[in-house]
Amino acid sequence: MANVFASAWFYWAIGIAVGLPLGLVALTEWQHVLQRRQSVLLRPVTILRNYLLPLAALLLLMLEANRVPPHATSVRVVSTLAAFVVLVLMLSGINAALFQSAPDGSWRKRMPSIFLDVVRFVLIAVGLAMIFAYIWGANVKGLFTALGITSIVVGLTLQNSVGQIISGLLMLFEQPFRLGDWLQTPQAKGRVVEVNWRAIHLETSTGLQITPNSVLAAASFTNLSRPEGKHTCEVETVFAHDDPPERVCAMLTRMASELPQRDPSRNPNTIALGGMQYRTKIPLISPAEDGKATARFRRWIWYAARREGLHLDEADDSFSTPERIEEAIFKVVGPTFRLSRDEHEDLVEHARIECYADGERMQRAGETPLGMTFVLAGAVQMNAIMEDGSEVVAWTQEEGSFLGQSTLTRQPVLGSAYAVGEVTAVYVGRDKIAELVQRNPRLLQELGRTIEERRQHVLRALDQTTEVDID
Template sequence: MSDVFTSAWFYWAIGIAIGLPVGLITLTEWQHALRRRKSFLLKPVTLLRNYLLPLGALLLLMIEASRVPAGSTSVRMVGTLVAFVVLVLLLSGINAAVFQSAPDGSWRKRIPGIFLDVARFLLIAVGLAMIFAYIWGANVKGLFTALGITSIVVGLTLQNSVGQIISGLLMLFEQPFKIGDWLDTPAAKGRVVEVNWRAVHLETGTGLQITPNSVLAGASFTNLSRPPGKHTIMVTSVFAVDDAPDEVCAMLVRVASELPQCHPDLPPSAVPLGAKEYQTKIPLKSPADDGKAKATFLRWVWYSARRAGLHLDEAEDQFSTPERVTAAIRSIVAPTLRLDREEQQRLIPHATMERFGDGELVQRSGEVPAGIKFIVSGEVRLTAIAEDGSEVVVGSHERGSFLGQSTLTRQPVIGWSYAVGEVTMVYLAREQVETIVHDNPLLLQEFGRTIEQRRDYMLRAVATSEGDDAS
């Protein structure tokens, strides 16, 4: 019995029997804590708990407790597994501590994943060579010589593919783009969704464009996402010779600035190019908005140019005819303003028909209306800006309603009005409305009540929205 307590294997066995469960419990608690924090160190700790600790205990048990010779095959196999797990653990720990946890924008975060794969492959190759050399006594020098000759033969056979890989590595080392950037290449225009050893994958409007790295490295391309916030599109328009250039440019800039895709901190601009052409420069939030921004701009310019009396594509607007104006005043304006037939006839020469495109701004918050617009067809959505800066929909107006009633009191509008679908309106200038109201004081009182009711309704709607968000 005394021989057992004096034997070295006994204390190794007791230490392993106690240390292994304690180590497993400790590492399990650490693993749970890292999982709750969603830490990048979770994977290395899992490798340590599930593989390295049990294999290390087994190796110690075989060598120290069971006295198995170190040169036996079983010990070498377990030792190989332990060394390989240590190698994987070191690589995983370095990757988690240095690269995965790196802050955005740092050099560690900007290193392409392909470089990490190459470095990881080389380290694994060197590590395996050391394992075979020290544990199994293999002649790794001859192995490396054979691999070198084989690599030369394979390189000559696959020189085109290897050239693409080298081109990709050099291009990624320069880092002219990253995942998520928008590129305009000779082959296609799209967003970078993947970069691998052979090619760059671009997501375009017609599918996935695969461009080999060697082709992209040898060609000229544009990174539309750099510098950030500086992407613009150019739209060319044609107007008649008689249209005043300053008036045309002001209209184009106004329409461009109202686009939802327009960059809020960068103003658009428009310049005449000569030969009846004008070019509008529109800064956008993202290159992804190119197509939608251009389509919306062209559609809104069509409506805005006709309202301003300009001749887009040298075309005449034949919409505001006396017949349409007469019908709109008889069916929409006369019931609201209580006009008799004689007053309607006097009003016809001073009224005009206007159209707004879907989503176009009809009335701006803070402006004093120059007249009243009566809705003939379509719908107008009313919105307001809450204290947190969000836009709140507070109501809508349909056929028979009107906007700009505060033109008589010279009060600024407190909400925004947008067209829902195509909207047709009949417009009366302030002077004409004042003449009508002057002959009918009761109408002025009704306008005053309407102004107060709409103001109170909009303020209540904003307050209700803010209360719902807070709850």
């Protein structure tokens, strides 16, 4: 018995028998704490508890307690397993400490996972070579020499493909764009849907554009999505020499501000470039709206320029002729105001025909109408304003109807009117409308009754009891 207590293996056995359970209990508690906190150190601690600690205990038991020779095969196998677990633990700990816990925007957070995989593979290969060299006595110099020669041969053979891979890795490391960003490249304009080692895939209006990384890395391109919320599209137009630049800029800016694709937090602006050219910058919510916004803007300004007597692309407008005005007055204005033949002829000089594009705003909430508009062709959608500022469709006016009757009371309207399809209308100024109403007092009563009927119609549409005065 005395010999047992005097032996070194006895204390090693007792230490392992007591230390292993205590270590497992301590690491288990630490593991639970990290799991509750969702810490990035959970995986390294799990590897330490489940693999490294038992292997270390087994290795000490074999070497110190059982006195197994270090060069024995069983000891070498256990040592290899323990060394490999140490290597995995080191890689997991470095990854958790440096990259998984990195703050947003830092270079550690921007490090692509491809780079980490490559570095991890190289470290594992070097670590395994060192393990076999020190534990098993293997000669790994010849292996590294063969791998070096092989890598040179493969690199020379696949230099084009390898160049694209390196370009892709460098571009991924720099991260000039992310998935979902819009890019303007020399080849195409589109949204990034995939990035791999060889090429970048852009979703364009004509299909999927695949651009090799080496081509994109060697050329300049524009990331339309950065900085966020700052994208604008530019539209250049041409007007006649005689058109006042201030009126042209005001009209273009006003139409740009009406676009549904515009960013409501920013305002568009127009500048005169000289030589009859103008440039309008339209802030957009997303680069994906470029095409829709440009197409709608060009369509709207075609109508707006003719309404204001401007000459887009130096074109003359001969639509609002006296003959057409007279025909329109006879068709829609005359029946409403019960005009005589002399009044028909007198009104021709005070009226004009206007055209509106589909979706264009004909009347803005909060404005006081300067005259009345009579619908000659098309339909007008009347929207009421809710308490939260949103709009709801109240009703639709067809041919022969009118809007802007509050011009007589000079009160601002609380609703908006939008053209449904192309709308042709006859516009008559406030002074002439007031003159016609003074000649026919009964007409004023009918207009008042029309206003009240529309108010009731709006109330039913909104399903509430608050009075809403919409024109």
